[in-house]
Amino acid sequence: MKKYLILLLITVACFKSFAQQSAAKLLGYVTDENGQAVPFATLRFMPTDTASKAVAERISAEDGSFVMDLPVGNRYYLIATGASYTPTKEWVEISDSALHITLYKKTEQLETVTVKATVPLVTRKIDRVVMNVQDNALVAGKNSMEVMEMAPGLFVDRSGSISINGNSGVRVMVNGVLLQLSGDDLTSYLNNLRASDIQSIEIIAHPSAEYDAEGTGGIINIILKKQRTAGLTGNLSAGYSIGRYPGNDQGLQMNYHNNKLTLTGNYSHYQQKAFNDIHQSRNFPNDGLYAASNLIINRYNGHNVRLGATYDLSAGQYLALGYNGSFNHSSSVTHSTSDINYPALPADNYSSDGHFTDQNARNLHNFTFNYHLDTDTSGSQLEIKADYTMTHDNSSSLAISQDYDASGMATRDSSFRYGMPNRDKILTADIKYMQVFSPTTKLHFGGKYTGTEIDHINNFTRILDDNWTADPSLYYQYHYREHILAGFITLEAKVFNTEIQLGVRGENTKTSATLAAEQNSVNENSYFNLFPTVFVKRDLNEKGSNYLSLSYNKRIQRPYYNDLNPYISYLDNYTIETGNPNLKPQFSDNYEIGLTLANKYNLSIAYSDFKDEISQITHMSQDTALVEITRGNNGSTKRYSATLSIPLQITKWWKTNNTLQYRYEDIKTAGFAIKQPLVYLQTAQDFKISTTWSANLSAFYLNHAIEGNIFVGNISKVDIGVEKKLMDGNLKIRAGLTDLFLGRNITGTIKYDDNEIFLRQARQSRMFKLSLTYNFMKGKSFKTKKIESSSEEIQSRL
Numbered sequence: 097m098k099k100y101l102i103l104l105l106i107t108v109a110c111f112k113s114f115a116q117q118s119a120a121k122l123l124g125y126v127t128d129e130n131g132q133a134v135p136f137a138t139l140r141f142m143p144t145d146t147a148s149k150a151v152a153e154r155i156s157a158e159d160g161s162f163v164m165d166l167p168v169g170n171r172y173y174l175i176a177t178g179a180s181y182t183p184t185k186e187w188v189e190i191s192d193s194a195l196h197i198t199l200y201k202k203t204e205q206l207e208t209v210t211v212k213a214t215v216p217l218v219t220r221k222i223d224r225v226v227m228n229v230q231d232n233a234l235v236a237g238k239n240s241m242e243v244m245e246m247a248p249g250l251f252v253d254r255s256g257s258i259s260i261n262g263n264s265g266v267r268v269m270v271n272g273v274l275l276q277l278s279g280d281d282l283t284s285y286l287n288n289l290r291a292s293d294i295q296s297i298e299i300i301a302h303p304s305a306e307y308d309a310e311g312t313g314g315i316i317n318i319i320l321k322k323q324r325t326a327g328l329t330g331n332l333s334a335g336y337s338i339g340r341y342p343g344n345d346q347g348l349q350m351n352y353h354n355n356k357l358t359l360t361g362n363y364s365h366y367q368q369k370a371f372n373d374i375h376q377s378r379n380f381p382n383d384g385l386y387a388a389s390n391l392i393i394n395r396y397n398g399h400n401v402r403l404g405a406t407y408d409l410s411a412g413q414y415l416a417l418g419y420n421g422s423f424n425h426s427s428s429v430t431h432s433t434s435d436i437n438y439p440a441l442p443a444d445n446y447s448s449d450g451h452f453t454d455q456n457a458r459n460l461h462n463f464t465f466n467y468h469l470d471t472d473t474s475g476s477q478l479e480i481k482a483d484y485t486m487t488h489d490n491s492s493s494l495a496i497s498q499d500y501d502a503s504g505m506a507t508r509d510s511s512f513r514y515g516m517p518n519r520d521k522i523l524t525a526d527i528k529y530m531q532v533f534s535p536t537t538k539l540h541f542g543g544k545y546t547g548t549e550i551d552h553i554n555n556f557t558r559i560l561d562d563n564w565t566a567d568p569s570l571y572y573q574y575h576y577r578e579h580i581l582a583g584f585i586t587l588e589a590k591v592f593n594t595e596i597q598l599g600v601r602g603e604n605t606k607t608s609a610t611l612a613a614e615q616n617s618v619n620e621n622s623y624f625n626l627f628p629t630v631f632v633k634r635d636l637n638e639k640g641s642n643y644l645s646l647s648y649n650k651r652i653q654r655p656y657y658n659d660l661n662p663y664i665s666y667l668d669n670y671t672i673e674t675g676n677p678n679l680k681p682q683f684s685d686n687y688e689i690g691l692t693l694a695n696k697y698n699l700s701i702a703y704s705d706f707k708d709e710i711s712q713i714t715h716m717s718q719d720t721a722l723v724e725i726t727r728g729n730n731g732s733t734k735r736y737s738a739t740l741s742i743p744l745q746i747t748k749w750w751k752t753n754n755t756l757q758y759r760y761e762d763i764k765t766a767g768f769a770i771k772q773p774l775v776y777l778q779t780a781q782d783f784k785i786s787t788t789w790s791a792n793l794s795a796f797y798l799n800h801a802i803e804g805n806i807f808v809g810n811i812s813k814v815d816i817g818v819e820k821k822l823m824d825g826n827l828k829i830r831a832g833l834t835d836l837f838l839g840r841n842i843t844g845t846i847k848y849d850d851n852e853i854f855l856r857q858a859r860q861s862r863m864f865k866l867s868l869t870y871n872f873m874k875g876k877s878f879k880t881k882k883i884e885s886s887s888e889e890i891q892s893r894l
Contacts, residue, residue: 123411124164124195126156126176131329133160134199137178141166145173145187165473166190194411218248218741218753220692222595222633222645223304227297230321240289240297240318242815242834246780246794247299248698248741248755250316258316260301261702261737262759262774263684265313265653271320293331293349295321301702302629302649302686305584305599306528306540309627312653312684312706328352328872335867339860341369356408361401368396370860378853380436381721386670388434398424412470412477420462428454432497434669443502448510448669450497460487475532479542482525489518497669512558514570516663521549536590540599543583550576550657554664572613574661574677579606586629593640597631603652609660609677619677625652645690645700655679655710659727673725680729682708698741706733711765712805714848723853731765749784761802768805768847775799788821797839805847806855812839813861826871835861 126134135158140150151172154162166172168190174197176184181199188195219226227247245252249261258266268286298317300307307315330350337343345366352359372392380386401421408414430452438444467480492515499508528542556570586599602624609619629649636642661675684707690700709731716723737759745751755778762771781793794815801808817832840861846853 124154124162124197126160126162126178126197126199128181129198129200133158134178134181135160137176137181137197137199139197140175141172141188142175143172145185163473163475164190164195194408218698218743219695220645220690220698222597222631223300223302223647225299225301227299229291229294229296239286239291240294241286242794243291243294243297244286244316245796245813246753246778247297248778249301249700249737249739249757250299251776251796251798258313260299260314260316261704261739261757262735262761263301263313263686263704265311267311267313267315269315269317271318289318293320295319302631302647302688303651304597304631304649305586305601305627305629306542308544308582309601309603309625309650309652310654312651312682312704327354331869331871333867333869335865337368337863337865339863340371341860343368343370343863358404358406360404362403364400366396366398368394370394370396371858373858375856376853378723379851381716383438383440385437385439386434387437388432388670390430390432392428392430394426394428396424396426398422414466414468416464416466416468418462418464418466420460420464422458422460424456424458426456426458428452430454432669445502446500446507448497448499450495450510450669452497452666453494454491455493456489456491458487458489460485472532474534475530477530479528480526483523485520485522487518487520489516489520491516491518493665495666499669509559510669512556512567512666513564514554514556514664516552516554518550518552520551520657523547536588536595538588540586540588541584543581546578546580546582548576548578548657550574550661552576552661552663556664569614570664572611572662575610575612576657576660577608580604593635595631595633597629599629601627601629603627605654611662611677617677621680623681625683627651641695642693643691645688645692647686647688649686651684651686653682653684653710655681655727659710670721671723671725676726676728679710679727680708682706682710682729696741696743698739700739702735702737702739704733704735706731706735709733709765712803713765714805714846714853716848716851723848731763733764734762736760736762751782753780754778763802765805770802770807772800772802774801789818791818792816806844807847808842808844810839811842812837814839823870828869830865830867830869832865834863834865838862 124139126137126139128134133156135156137156137160139154139156139162141152141154141164142150152164152166154164156162171187171189174184174186174188176197176199178199180202182202184197184199219228225248227243229243241252244250244258251259251262257264258268260266270289296319298315298319300315300317303311303315328350329352330348333345333347335345343366345364347362347364349362350360370393372390372394374390374392375388376390377385377387399422401419401423403419404416405418406414406416430450432448432450432452434448434450436446462483462485465480465482467478469478470476471478492513494513495511497510498506499510501507524544524546526542526544528540531539533539552574554570554572554574556567557564558567559565580603582601582603584599584601586597588595588597590596604622604624606622607620611617611619627650630647632646634644636644655676659675660677660679662677663675665673685705686702687704688700688702690698692698708729710727710729711731712725713728713730714723714725737757739755739757741753741755743751743753755776757776757778759774759776760771761774763769775798777797779795783791783793785791795813797810797812799810801811813834814836815832815834816836817830820829821827822829838858838861841858842856844855844857846855
């Protein structure tokens, strides 16, 4: 590890030496009187207020920013203009800090015709789909999870897991930083992240070589709205929800900017109570019939803190420090009843009744460091990121369980308890450089080191002779070490109206897993892989609104750390879940071709081929009659899909966005093989009632789903909502109802060893939600810089 850090320091020093010899560029920003960005504004820097020829002219980007290379200390007469804005004319002096320009909207209106440009909900780039959430009425009142359900080809299952075109293993980032949450904690966070705080959502089904090769499902990157007002800005929010049980959330976001220093802070808290009602039945050894009922009551209580500080060393050079803290506690109480009946021998019937109590306290600390340098005025830049993450999980479980014979007499006390403290540490160092040769020709290259340490202890005790007694056969310590050294190079170019992006990434991985138990073991592995990426975009007309796109990439999905841990978790008295320390990575090759018309209608056809697929394995132990659920490299999948997206403006007050996807799955595992088509429909309807009132409806339908060896019947969801704006839009009140017809309740079948488990499940999905958000601001315009994490991909496996 030392040699990697020394190499990184030498590289940084070389780049720093190069940067000191390069000219720095100066930045500026154009906003309106409300602090919102003004895109494509024209800026003319005149030597005098009577001159007819400009010294320099600039056009602001989509986020209102622009670049100057004028001498510091000079004064110019600035003429700034923009569509539907009153021209601004003023003297400005060039300094080494950002130049802020304010344009004011015109008050006069046309008597007969008003032309208003709107950004479509979905736009496409060469390597991603972008949902333009900001100020889009289709998503008003929704949270980020509900917005993602509207994205073409994206599906959120009943447990909150996200897939793109049917490919699971999707990673979720916010402003390029991986969310430090998983499972129900991640779902709660996304449910509490409001669409009003989001600028856009990027769906990257096939990431380029610049991203880690980890994750066969792709990446979702949520871009939050940028704060551009100097002084103090922020917002307060509160929400309440009620289904069978209530929930609430509160949040405070604050930003402060003064000269070269920018400080950001965010605190959120959520509490939620939910239920999960599961009924299952299956065959039992010796011609028996097994039926079980599990009612699970879950409680969640979480605090999340994000802090950031950015200091501008010069106009094109800054340092940034960040901290993310997550402090979550969850608990579940399961009442499980099981009945084993023998129709031919009813005297042999027996049953069990158990209460399973699980507690989990998880603390996460994440520290990030960024260094950014613009090395020339054409857009070339150097980025250095370092990241350190540590988590501490303390899980425990208590099972109080009794077995009864056919007459109802207690025959056995099978109570047990176990504790599982867990500590994780991740260190990453990342360096990237982009050389811009022209606006259409760019070269990216860089390297990354990742070091991971996982330490886990399992303590197990059970009732023996009416006393809690440690069971040494189930005690173990598990230590996992992983080192990944990666490098990439990517070239972007445009030839004959065709954009081309070619890249390759190499990753060398070394792992060591040590199990200290009754039978000790050490499992070491080392492998190197290349991951090529190809993106092509061909314009079909002069405007570039009609185009063809092609893409290919190769991806890897390393096992989640928890899946490598040889834990044992009791779901009920006759069903256990275990880890598998012998898991290997799975690989996928992904292809896609797309046709886009008028920058909004899209048809895409995709194919993915998964090898050594990590999938769920279920089998029954003939000795104990326990059903054991684990994961293994026992599958391969060929997935074909076709996706059609059609947005429509039906009337002036009614617009809609619709997606139809057909998918064909060819799945082979050790337990079954199946070929099956799937149909997925999405729709979003927006109704503009007045300038302050709006309503929306969104829905989806999936004819059936396949999750590992679980085959689920049709799933649907219908959400409705209304929104009211007050105080010039600074106060927003939203009310909505989710899963109106309880389409999220499912029936399904689990296939294993030529047997089947029949499953019915109901969750707390129909809920009424009420939320209030108040925005406040004061000061001059500015732009906060994004503080990134270099361990985005690796943390998703925690």
